[in-house]
Amino acid sequence: MEDEAFTDINGKAISLDCQDHSSFCREFTVSSPKVSIGKVMGYTCSVWLIAYSVFFFTQNTAVLSSAIVVTLVGMMLHIHFVKVDHESLLVIGSLGIQVSYSYASGRETTTFIEMSKIKDIVINEAIYMHQIIYYLCVLLKDPSNSDGVSSVVPLFQSSKPRLNCLVKVYKSCQEILSKC
Amino acid sequence: MGQRRRGAALNASSQTKCGTPAEVSGRKHNICMVSDFFYPNMGGVESHIYQLSQCLIEKGHKVIIITHAYGRRKGIRYLTNGLKVYYLPLQVMYNQSTATTCFHSLPLLRCVFIRERITVVHAHSSFSAMAHDALFHAKTMGLNTVFTDHSLFGFADVSSVLTNKLLTVSLCDTNHIVCVSYTSKENTVLRATLNPEIVSVIPNAVDPTDFTPDPSQRQDDRITIVVISRLVYRKGIDLLGGIIPELCLKHPDLHFLIGGEGPKRIVLEEVREKYQLHDRVRLLGALEHKDVRGVLVQGHIFLNTSLTEAFCMAIVEGASCGLQVVSTRVGGIPEVLPEDLITLCEPTVRSLCAGLEAVIVRQRSGSVPSPASIHARVRNLYTWRNVAERTEKVYERVAGEEVLPLDRRLRRLRAHCGPVAGSIFAFVAVLDFLFLLLLQWLVPDQVMDVAVDATGPCGLWTQTPNSKEEIHAASAMRGSSGTQSSL
Numbered sequence: 053m054e055d056e057a058f059t060d061i062n063g064k065a066i067s068l069d070c071q072d073h074s075s076f077c078r079e080f081t082v083s084s085p086k087v088s089i090g091k092v093m094g095y096t097c098s099v100w101l102i103a104y105s106v107f108f109f110t111q112n113t114a115v116l117s118s119a120i121v122v123t124l125v126g127m128m129l130h131i132h133f134v135k136v137d138h139e140s141l142l143v144i145g146s147l148g149i150q151v152s153y154s155y156a157s158g159r160e161t162t163t164f165i166e167m168s169k170i171k172d173i174v175i176n177e178a179i180y181m182h183q184i185i186y187y188l189c190v191l192l193k194d195p196s197n198s199d200g201v202s203s204v205v206p207l208f209q210s211s212k213p214r215l216n217c218l219v220k221v222y223k224s225c226q227e228i229l230s231k232c
Numbered sequence: 233m234g235q236r237r238r239g240a241a242l243n244a245s246s247q248t249k250c251g252t253p254a255e256v257s258g259r260k261h262n263i264c265m266v267s268d269f270f271y272p273n274m275g276g277v278e279s280h281i282y283q284l285s286q287c288l289i290e291k292g293h294k295v296i297i298i299t300h301a302y303g304r305r306k307g308i309r310y311l312t313n314g315l316k317v318y319y320l321p322l323q324v325m326y327n328q329s330t331a332t333t334c335f336h337s338l339p340l341l342r343c344v345f346i347r348e349r350i351t352v353v354h355a356h357s358s359f360s361a362m363a364h365d366a367l368f369h370a371k372t373m374g375l376n377t378v379f380t381d382h383s384l385f386g387f388a389d390v391s392s393v394l395t396n397k398l399l400t401v402s403l404c405d406t407n408h409i410v411c412v413s414y415t416s417k418e419n420t421v422l423r424a425t426l427n428p429e430i431v432s433v434i435p436n437a438v439d440p441t442d443f444t445p446d447p448s449q450r451q452d453d454r455i456t457i458v459v460i461s462r463l464v465y466r467k468g469i470d471l472l473g474g475i476i477p478e479l480c481l482k483h484p485d486l487h488f489l490i491g492g493e494g495p496k497r498i499v500l501e502e503v504r505e506k507y508q509l510h511d512r513v514r515l516l517g518a519l520e521h522k523d524v525r526g527v528l529v530q531g532h533i534f535l536n537t538s539l540t541e542a543f544c545m546a547i548v549e550g551a552s553c554g555l556q557v558v559s560t561r562v563g564g565i566p567e568v569l570p571e572d573l574i575t576l577c578e579p580t581v582r583s584l585c586a587g588l589e590a591v592i593v594r595q596r597s598g599s600v601p602s603p604a605s606i607h608a609r610v611r612n613l614y615t616w617r618n619v620a621e622r623t624e625k626v627y628e629r630v631a632g633e634e635v636l637p638l639d640r641r642l643r644r645l646r647a648h649c650g651p652v653a654g655s656i657f658a659f660v661a662v663l664d665f666l667f668l669l670l671l672q673w674l675v676p677d678q679v680m681d682v683a684v685d686a687t688g689p690c691g692l693w694t695q696t697p698n699s700k701e702e703i704h705a706a707s708a709m710r711g712s713s714g715t716q717s718s719l
Contacts, residue, residue, distance in 0.1 A: 061679065062675070062679065177307075177683075178307060179321060182339035182340055183339070186681055
């Protein structure tokens with residue numbers, strides 16, 4: 053089931069893992085590839101080359117030490133706050149939806165949305181940067197108006213899978229949501 | 233690789249599922265209408281695009297509309313029958329027209345053209361920078377192009393010389409051009425130095441069911457003249473200011489009903505003040521489209537004083553409501569109505585007064601045809617279905633033509649648009665092509681998802697409404713308003 057090759061909107065390979073815990077509890081995990089050594093080397097080299105050329109003209113060693121600090125801190129911030137390895141969506145019928153992000157550094161953030169607040173899960177279209185993409189989102193109920201939608205929570209925000217992957221997740225989510 | 237194969241299989245299955253209607257009525261097109269002007273902005277071009285799209289959808293084509301974002305209305309919206317509208321976040325520069333740099337709109341437009349599998353790009357209005365941009369990019373991408381011109385221009389002043397040059401560049405390699413009247417066709421052919429054979433005339437239309445006569449609304453002890461137009465110089469409001477006192481002195485039972493708003497309102501207010509005509513000249517201010525009929529049916533005579541007009545919708549609406557029409561003989565107006573339904577005058581106060589008096593005399597003697605009979609004649613003159621049929625023929629013709637490859641396009645630009653402008657725009661065309669290659673390398677075509685088809689013969693909206701996806705698609709659309717900011 054998870055052997056199908058999915059890609060994100062930039063054409064990079066991602067994998068989708070569906071786990072059935074029971075008939076009304078299902079977990080979807082989208083994993084993007086790890087930070088590649090080549091990419092780290094590339095960024096580091098470019099920062100250092102710029103630092104060396106600046107150093108060549110200014111003869112100031114502070115430039116070199118700051119380049120080292122910038123690369124180290126930048127890499128740490130990147131893996132701690134930007135780079136998401138796994139994004140998972142746990143749908144439990146009659147209870148709610150839990151969305152968790154695990155970053156490359158090991159940090160995890162989790163949010164839970166109660167079923168009473170959820171109106172529906174839908175696939176929507178949006179203009180993102182210079183592209184128009186599909187994304188999966190949770191519609192939250194408007195407490196004052198039972199038909200209205202108060203806000204939208206986008207899912208799989210960092211991996212941004214393509215439509216075929218979203219449709220698969222959407223269909224199995226709807227199976228569970230329609231039961232309760 | 234596997235993914236592409238699966239996509240192909242999916243396409244094939246959807247085609248077999250709904251392939252029958254498409255095969256019966258010939259080839260179907262994926263049409264993209266582009267203009268800066270669309271709802272919520274109101275006007276003739278906007279309603280033209282909307283009505284034409286609806287009729288083309290009815291005929292089984294797939295139609296989408298691209299315009300720029302209006303305030304908080306940005307992203308993707310759906311209108312009646314699954315008509316998809318892209319409100320792209322491009323900067324508005326002047327008069328609801330976007331700024332043009334020839335390049336910055338390419339990534340988004342390319343994305344839309346590819347994901348919707350567009351075959352014909354149809355741009356509207358020569359005032360719209362986005363329409364020209366889209367034509368330019370579509371030609372770079374090798375798509376067929378159609379352009380509709382909705383307005384008349386002069387040749388003498390600096391601004392028209394410049395816009396005419398731009399139009400020449402923009403239209404010199406466009407496949408087909410549509411004008412709304414023969415006068416407009418002459419004007420466009422001269423302005424853009426086009427081959428008249430690739431210019432078609434397809435008039436505008438009115439919805440005859442919206443404009444039905446109702447003689448009971450008239451007051452028979454008086455004669456009412458209705459004027460509905462924007463109160464601007466182009467519409468000849470100064471002439472109207474000369475006509476009102478002259479006719480009101482001669483005919484004590486004459487009343488004027490004037491709908492519309494604009495900078496020339498002050499002229500009419502001055503006339504009303506000077507000749508003490510407050511009880512006989514009523515200024516209604518801006519009217520919404522739905523209220524127009526209610527005003528029209530109160531009158532006996534419809535007066536149009538335009539100084540320039542490509543195709544006058546207002547006189548068709550007036551005649552459709554059963555009014556006697558008096559108009560100036562300018563632009564495309566003489567072609568619009570048959571001679572016995574309209575009284576044409578020169579654009580001078582004296583000529584218009586003479587024309588109006590002749591009609592008033594006929595109205596008094598009761599020798600005018602009844603409103604119902606006028607309506608019956610006008611009803612079938614201009615319908616949107618007819619417009620859509622004729623536009624469809626243009627698409628058929630265009631789809632068979634080839635799009636000029638880059639080298640021939642450059643040669644044509646240099647040969648057609650003069651040595652300086654031609655060379656500049658040939659250079660721009662080369663840059664645009666290189667930019668397209670860069671984008672194709674950054675985001676390859678096969679990475680973009682094909683959009684779910686909401687309109688046309690295979691559209692989700694035309695299938696049975698119990699399918700679950702559709703309901704969710706609908707709710708997704710409702711939820712789309714606030715989503716862009718959150719991403």
